[in-house]
Amino acid sequence: MANPLNYNKLNNRLMIFKALANINRLHILLAIQKSENNELSVGQIHNLLDINQSTISDHLKLLRIQKIVRARQVSTNMFYSISEPLVKQLVSDLD
DSSP, X not given: OOOOOOHHHHHHHHHHHHHHSSHHHHHHHHHHHHSTTSOEEHHHHHHHSSXXXXXXXXXXXXXXXXXXXXXXXXXXXXXXXXXXXXXXXXXXXXX
């Protein structure tokens, strides 16, 4: 008999895929992944991509809620890195 589906895990994966279904979020994640320390601030992302800083912040907020990225504060700057292993793998496969 087959094991029952783990709906919590499936729902978690579904939320990750929904979060990744936006070109700006993919560009942000690619920029973070390609950076020297695998982390960037909003200002650094803005300098690399043609995206408004407030839009970047909105996307990063959603990615933080989904636990796809983590934030680390240094003085007045927040640095973002990818925390979800599945997303790290998917983003590296896109490059």
